[in-house]
Amino acid sequence: MLAPFLFFGMFMSTDGQLAAMTIDLGTQFLKIGIVKPGIPMDIALNTESRRKTPNVVMIQDGHRTFADAAIGMQVRYPHLVHGNLNDLIAKSFQHPSFELFKNRNPFYEIDDSPRNASSVNFKLGGESYSVEALTAMVLANAKKFTEEYAQVSEIKDVVITVPVYFTPVERLALERAAQMAGFNVLQLINDGTAAALSHGIFRRKDITEKPQRLMVYDMGAAKTTATIVEFKLVKEKYEKQPKMTVLGVGYDRTLGGIEMTNRLRDHLIEMFEKTYKPKTKVNTNRRAFAKFAKEAERLKQVLSANAEHFAQIESAHEDIDAKLKMTREEFNRLIEDMTPRFGEPIEQALRMAQIPIEDIDQFVLMGAGTRVPKVQEVVQKTIGTKEIGKFLNTDEAVAMGSLFQAAHLSKGFKVKPFNVEEKLIFPVEVHFVSKVKDEKTEEIVGEKNVVKTLFAANSVYPTNPKTISLTSYSDDFAIALKYGAVESLTKKQLQEVGNLLDNLIDVEISGLSDALKNRSSEESEFKGVKVSFLIDASGIVRVRRAEAMFEAKSGIVGSITSTLTGLFSSKTEEGEPTTDEATATGSNEEKIEEREAPKAEETTPQPEPSATPSTEESPKANGTDETTTSGNTTDVKPKKKELPPIVRLRIINKYPSAYVPNRYDVDEEKRRMVAFAEKERLADERAAAENELESFSFECSQYLEESEFTDFTTEEEKSKLEESVKRIRLWLEDDVTKETPTKEFTDNLLELKNVVRTVKKRQEHDKTIPEKMKSLDTLLETTLSLTTLGNNVDEEKALFKKEDRDGLKTKLDKLKVWVEGVRKHLDTKKKFDDFNFTGKDIDSKIRSLNREVDRFMKKMKKITTLDELNKDGKINIDDIVAEAEKKASSEENTETKDKTKEPETGAESEMKTEL
Structure with missing residues (x-):
């Protein structure tokens, strides 16, 4: 995977088709990057001309409100303004993340009977909206104001940042939400990786063969992560290129600024009720509750720079104006039990990287949460004598790093290579049932469960495609992709992942029985089914294809040769993953597809697409059959049609433990958003x-x-x-x-x-x-x-004729x-x-008069000297005549220049001198 450094526009199309954008999808705020011809790299301003945009949406009376406008309505309508939704993507009501969200946001109206019971839905204005649909609306709004800022008709390509702990299904659900918003997702990139990439890009010349290690500690609104990366030059095909490898990551997906704000909010409510003794509890009034939450967020920011401050809320509850004193020391006591957790992501990242803190060359803080003095104190204690760097624009580093990647992946820019390798946290295994056959009778006598590791923990991605061969099936079957043992995560982290760890994908493969019916055992031999998988640059597990493999029989000699070959060749156990040879050299999936001729594939009859939610089907492959005919007039027995050796099978992916919008869901939400718009x-x-x-x-x-x-x-x-x-x-x-x-x-x-x-x-x-x-x-x-002019002069000497x-x-x-x-x-x-009359009438008269004067002046006679007109003293040659003569002379000179020059006579030269 490459990341860009230097932009060279390849402007073969319009700006809109070349433009690409990035979305730093934070829990509370978005930051949008834009790259296009004329704007090489920039942070897009929203409609309020701000560089960051609140990640909220409000739906009321069929009308949507976003960003700052929605935040302005949050105190009045806290139950209608929805935000902090990132950690609910792909989750169900039974997931621990939903329980935490519900405790933090008690006034949202939950729809517990949606069309798909595996998703979290909210009731807004009589309609039900999934988390993915609301996220898609936020993304579509970002797309809209970025297009206005960049002054292009449409931007399709996008790179979106995600937390490093997002599982493949969470990433896939977010990708589908982006598709609802009209995006073509180039990549989902981890936010810590994007920040480190931003650092490496601008210091490309400083990277050498000696490894340089950087740790990025990011405490945002809802989560905390630590990412360790290593920069060094590596040998490529022709020259050395910089490479960034993620060595280790650590995280706490519930530790962030929101938790601190909520504790401060609850403390302010407690102080208010003790001091002012209202008749009813504050938490029974959602508007009053929202006022205290808003003031707690402001107070937290002020206490980061001041030792004490007053919380002031006008008409806080029951028309009581609240004024409460708060000190930093009190605030630190509120978060005292959280302080041990501040350093845990750092320690976890070091364990995964298997290096001591002394081997870290640079350390940098990111995120609004790191502005809290107590956080900085604990982090500094954890890293010891290491200095906290100030060399990164922490507010926009994630957006800018992912923006480089967007430029690299889009079609409109050529960039210098910068290799990036991500760390795989969740290992992936394939589970299937192998049918045991009797060696003599070839009859099925039993079954056994088989588990094979496809992608091991702590390996890097994107991966080369891995293929498994299944030889015991003769009918349609199913396999399952599951997570393996995640040894690098703590028990608490595994609990936070919840039921997403139960099953990853149930893969149903059909069309095999039909393919076998079309073949006779005399013509070809069934060699089994090959199923191919990979993890792409977004960290999403993809089932690439499933194919039935056949080998044509070629008589007795061919059978003997085939048997001998089988005796001396090494056998691979059923389901043993192998790396695709065609892709081991770095070729991507698209190139592999192109090398396979369509006529070598056969398509089995395809049933109608299933409308089952959380289900997706593989693309259908269309094969063509070739027949040969003789060109001679002699009757020749026609050749028998040759059947292709590869038959593409149909794949249906189901996600039993998560909600992943399928194509039907994506199209439905697109239609709903068009209606909204x-x-x-x-x-x-x-x-x-x-x-x-x-x-x-x-x-x-x-x-x-x-x-x-x-x-x-x-x-x-x-x-x-x-x-x-x-x-x-x-x-x-x-x-x-x-x-x-x-x-x-x-x-x-x-x-x-x-x-x-x-x-x-x-x-x-x-x-x-x-x-x-x-x-x-x-x-x-x-x-x-x-x-x-000429009234008192002889007609021969007059400048203009009398009739003129x-x-x-x-x-x-x-x-x-x-x-x-x-x-x-x-x-x-x-x-x-x-x-x-109008002013236009007068203008018309003036233009007509000017035309008449022009025509009149062109009729002026040629003269030899002005003295002949002036000698009797009766005609006074004023400025008007001088101007007329000058204009006539200028027109004659212009006409002369357009003609071929001829030698001037003495008379002509003398006349020009006199004039």
């Missing part, structure tokens, strides 16, 4: 129309009090506007309901705007038309002076009559009268 779009349009009408009606009220507006209004218009404003404002206050359609708002707004638009138009004309008329008058007078001057004079006189009519109208009209 459309309903919210219409609601937003209605709200915008109502707000605009309310604002404009108030604006109209102000207009009616301003003389600058009323002077341009007729009595009828003024009366109509006053009545409309009064009626609309009363309607808005008394009659508008949630069911009021958008059209009523837009119709009333149009009524007001029609009146105001007419008056505003008069105001604008009153300001602009006099200025335009002044410009027209100036141009007209200037142009009239041109028509008088007379023609222009006629047009100017006509324009002058129009101008006088306009002036008369302007002098007699009142402010509230409409203009019988």
Whole structure:
């Protein structure tokens, strides 16, 4: 698995298709990274222009609210604002995580009779929503505001961070939730790995053949993890490349800032009830309970920097304003029993890595929980003399590290390699029943349970595909994937995983009996079934394929050869895992698929897809049969159709101990979210129309009090506007309901705007038309002076011919009559009268006049000297004539440049000099 370092855009498509994003999916907050052409690497800002977004969703009356807007409603509607859901993914009501969640959030309404009883569901507005569906909504909202921030139409590719202790089924359930949100999940990456990757990427040049070890200690809102990684250069095909290997991890999935806040909240409630003695308990009022929780979170942050502080809650309970003093010493006593747990993840990570603390080169703290002084004190004591580093942007390191990985995995960027190997915590075994046959009669005489280890604990992933061969089955069968003994986890950690450890996947394989029916024992020999597995870069166990293997028989000699080969070849025990040879060199699954010719496979008849929840089917493989025909006219016996040696079997995966949304669930939630989005779009349009009408009606009220507006209004218009404003404002206050359609708002707004638009138009004309008329008058007078040039000069010496001057004079006189009519109208009209012309009419006259002047100037005669026109003293050559001559000369020069240059005569040279 590679991680990126240096970006080179390969911009073969649009920005939206090349863009990729990452989601640091924290319990309380999200941080979103974005990479696209033009934005190489950045943290996306949400709609409130913040770099982190609360991980909450509120559903009320069919409308969803997210992020800060939902947090603002949490005190009023604590039972409707849902957050802290990460640890409920893929869980059931019987799981320990649900019991802990219920104790921390007593006011949520649980739906204990959902369509799938293995999932945790909440009742909101009469509807039932699974944890995965609510998570998908949060992810979809992040997708939406990131697309707006990046200014692209759609972003599909995403890398999402997960806690290191997430089991394969939890990861798969989260991947399905992301698919509900419209994402293509490139990878699920452990948050500690992403943070360490961010550190390694920026210090790539410092990595050498000597191992360098880093420990990342992360205490978030709900969990605490410690991750030990090792950086070093390793030999690749052609050169040495940096490699990051996860050596060990430790965690406590219930230790975090939420637990500290809840203890402080309960203590504040206890102090309040003792001090103010309310009639009822605070925990009976969910709104008061939420107020104390909000203040406890604020107080915890303040006490991290101050020795004491006051908790102040206005109208905390029963209209009592609370003011309670709290010291850091008291807070430390509240979390005293938690302090031994602060260092346990560090010790567990060291045990798994099998190294002492002295071998750790660098140590860094992350997460809001590590800002608590007591946490820092215990951690420092655990690591001894090691210095706590300050070299990492702990707030955004996880998002940035996963963002590098997103750039590497997306199609739009080429990056420098950075190998990463993850540590596998949960070993995976395959369980199946082997049928025992009698050696002489080949009849089945018994069965035995077989257990084989596929992926061992503390191995690394992503893995090469592992294949098992099953030779005793002749009918459809089932196998089971289960977790092996997890020796690196404590008893408490195993209890927290709960029933997820019971069974991983029940794999049902069908189509074998049909494949055998289509074969005769004389034509081919059944060699068994091969089932292939792998753990991908996301830590998810995948059942790649199941195939029935056949070998064609080739007569007596072929049978003898086959028998001898079997005698001298090494036999593999049934179910013994082997690494696929085709993939051992690092080829991925897609390349293997391509190398297998379609004609070499056969598809058994497929039944209709099952709608059973928590069930998934493998992709169906379509094979093709080839027939050969003779090209000669002689009758030849047709060749018998050759059956392919590989038959793809059908796989159905079932998850008995967890809720994993299947394809039906994903499609159903997609449809529901599309319906939500459309309903919210219409609601937003209605709200915008109502707000605009309310604002404009108030604006109209102000207009009616301003003389600058009323002077341009007729009595009828003024009366109509006053009545409309009064009626609309009363309607808005008394009659508008949630069911009021958008059209009523837009119709009333149009009524007001029609009146105001007419008056505003008069105001604008009153300001602009006099200025335009002044410009027209100036141009007209200037142009009239041109028509008088040459009146007292011989016609031969005049610049313009008489007929040209007379023609222009006629047009100017006509324009002058129009101008006088306009002036008369302007002098007699009142402010509230409409203009019988517009500013566009005046602009049109000015353009027409300019065109006439241009045509007139082009008709000017060529002259030798200006003195000939000036010698009798009767004609004064003013600035206007000079400009006209300059323009005519410029046009002649332009025409000359476009033609081939010819030698100038002496007369031409003399005339240019004089001009």
